[in-house]
Amino acid sequence: MNESRDQKSSLWATLTSVGAVIGGALGVSSALRALTARKAESFVEPEAAPPAEHTPRREALEEAVVAEREEPNYLNVDYTLKSWLTSTDHKRIAILYMISITLFFLIGGAAATIIRLQLATPRGDMVQPVTYNKLFTIHGVIMVWFFLIPSVPAVLGNFLLPLMIGARDLAFPKLNLLSWYLFILGGTFTFVAIITGGVDTGWTFYTPLSTTYSNSNVLLAAAGVFITGFSSILTGLNFIVTTHKMRAPGLTWFRLPLFVWTTYATSLILVLATPVLAVTLLLIFLERVFRIGIFDPSLGGDPLLFQHLFWFYSHPAVYIMILPGMGVVSEIIPCFARRKLFSYKFVAFATFGIALIGFLVWGHHMFVAGQSMYGSMLFSILSFLVAIPSAIKVFNWTSTLYKGSIRLDTPMLYALGFIGLFTVGGLTGLFLAALAVDVSLHDTYFVIAHFHFIMVGGMVTAYLGGIHYWWPKISGRMYPELFGKLSALTIFVGFMLTFLPQFLLGRLGMLRRYYEYDPNFQILNVMSTAGASILAVGYFLPLFYLLLSLKYGKRAPANPWGATGLEWQTPSPPPTYNFKVTPVVTEGPYDYSPEAAEREAAAESAEREIQEAGSRH
């Protein structure tokens, strides 16, 4: 191995990730600048305004403007960095999470970019094998634990759960802040592991490769994941208690929006499964440091034990990464179809069906690993069954569109994109649950494409849809609709082009974690890389226009979408205490009427026509 080349290429990978971080930091600083600009606007301007002539009309206007500006909300109560880093306000902590996971997304995305560029040629022209192995490990670890798992729960869940149930905050606000600090601490460990040499075990840390054979920073990275796990556990605990104890009067379980149901189910999984991950990582630590034989057969351990423990966490973790996305979509679709969600109870119970059966299917990652034949059969049939609740959801979302009054705004485009991509991802899961077919597809790009459809096509699309949908509430500003639609379409097209060819690659036998491949596969890989570049543009678009909207966006009204749900009944952005008066709930969720929406639309267009006619005169 040419050492200097190797060093050069790992330096290059490090530089890229550092570059990504710096780019992200620039984005954050511009966001903060936008916020400070608003501060200047709201505080300086009234003083500087000269007491000129006092016409009653102008006075009233000024008063209204000042009243609007000085309405205290969670963003303008205080502007110091300290006030952000010590805030126990669930909304501010959600913003902290949003900024930090965006930074991690940029690091993970930079790794993915190099991976895709490397795979554009069959011979592995860009980085050395060792570097490539570190890159896909970084990509996996960062994207799973530092982006996907906290994405919807810790950002949108943190922001919305108290608002949706009419509470002033989560049950344990300080614990919530502690969760974020643990997350950042874990992230720092992992980041240090990356920049001081990286990890090359794959995000799965399979033994005995990770405990005996790898010479990279396994312990540091595992420590990062271990610590972040506690952040997940605390967040889950907080959400469970909040949902049980802090619902507004009249808000019974079956009046809860589905986002709360899915967040609750996700929290259950977080609390029940994550400790197993912690134990597993601890065992890796014991074996790697003290050579206690747990997984390595040369020490008397069992390598399959690790896979059982790891997937016992990591398969439910897949549902941590998709259930909240389903919750987001269940909010968006009724709102933009102006319809009650079709079969609310079936969708709610399907959520719990997924969470429950999701704990019993981990063995489908091990059909060729050497587990017993009958064990594999049991896991196979359970894996087929876990697909059923997902199918129920897809059918019910689709039926919600029937006889609706549909508007295709950006959040709706994202939500419909989610249904399409999630359906493809779910259906390709059937191939992998079918025992004989999985034998040939296991560990190939078919699996890669399958879970990227679920996690990226599903969860990231839902996350972005949710960010757009609640952006007026979060920031108090409207995002530019045209750019929003453009980003949704770009992401959909880019995603399809990136990952559809990978199904074919997997079927042909291209294996995951290969840094070079059969030249016959190049055409499909080039398609995939081309799609990835479109996808990258799609992901950068929202980053730019959402940041710009903080300064230039139209001010958002309390309820720009005319949506039901308690979070829309408080100003945008909400005050620190969320609600002036604790709301009392008397109705179920999604109380929309398509016919009323049509009448309103007709009245609006009639009014516009009259105005136009008037202006022509």
Added chain:
Amino acid sequence: MRTTFPPASRSCVRRGKAPTPVPLLGSALNGSRLRLAIPNSRGGESSSQVPPSSPALLPPREKGEQKSGSPLSRSVGEGAGVRATTLPSRVTPFPPREGGRGVRSRRVGLFLLALWLALPARAQEEGFRWSPRQASTIAPRVDALFYTISGIAALIALSVCFLIIYFCVKYRRGSKADRSNPPNRNIILETAWIGIPVLLALSIFVWAARVYVDIYQAPPGAIDIYVVGKQWMWKLQHPEGQREINELHVPIGRPVRLILSSQDVIHSFFVPDFRIKQDVLPGRTTTTWFEATQPGRYRIFCAQYCGMNHSRMRGWVYAMPQADYERWLSQGSTGPSMAAEGARLYQQLGCSGCHGASNTVRAPSLDGIYGKPVPLSNRQIVIADDRYIHDSILLPKAQVVAGYKPVMPSFKGLITEEQVLELTAFIKSLGEKQGREEPRAPQGGGGSGRVEEQRQSVKERARETQRAQQGGGSL
């Protein structure tokens, strides 16, 4: 179609002496920068030509024009003669960078295109394909299932997409569609779209499970081949003693069972064209099997990420007609068979001291134990299969035979994985010698007789060695 291999290739891999894995991804890779490539793969007259001494690059099958002559002389002649015609046709559609450019490369490209169109054999071997070849008995069955699920999945996905688009157009805000009394639930519909998918899923499950059982369990009478995976190569050994690295020669039309074990981390033995894959674990054996149906050359990959050069842990399966396989087996100097080598170890390590046929006080006799049930001291009964024997050598205290004390020392760390497999082969041969019916009944064609003969004589030799050494040892 005949398959031949020059003596150079065999001599460098047969005895496990070749220290470097052989380049495997075809000539385009070779011409350029495979770092582990053998040195002379760079040295052809032009980049698209490959020296005949590189085994992985030789044509796996010729056009059938050579029928006679000894395999050795034939392959040498071919190595030179075929290079001009067949090899360029096997150059991949993505020629190496340092290859000729401009007009010349365009001409070469046209020539390649013509060859590609003219030679179906080439299309079968290389080039872009929409689905992998079906080269084993199991492959068509897996594919039938694959295409059925594809059909069902496509039907569901397309109908969902169609409905979404249809509803979005029909019920767009401002359209004149009927929106009166929108339903909020429909129990019949719910039952239908729960019930039908459940039934579909269960039938796919049953179908897939039946094929899986056949993939999991080898039919009786299979040829056993021992495979050891190590970072980053495959070492394969035939019971007759032939060793190969990253290559596996097998006959077509006969089941071949692979007994897999790893020396370090977890690997996975994957032959896409056979639709088989099995993880290879350290410290225990796993098995898989296949029956090749068409002569040809098929890729072996390591599917489970195993460290730095995971992507280079590749090889080829050469499936050949029975007669060719036998010729291959009998060619060149083979070392002692696995069982004989095992017998030597059996003596050397002192196993015979306790396990010897006349000495059953401290340890059970191993004669005829293979494949038989063994009562354990914890009242369980296990079948003495490859895995049991393997574990008993490395972890003797885990499963102690009823009536004996756990006095056997572990051989973990003292012997290599290959030596464990040789001992296993020897213990197996004891079983077969004890009058059990020979399970490997020759199938199809009279050609297999010689192999069987060879196997028998190998066992005989092993047995004799053992007896002689045992006698000596007891004095």
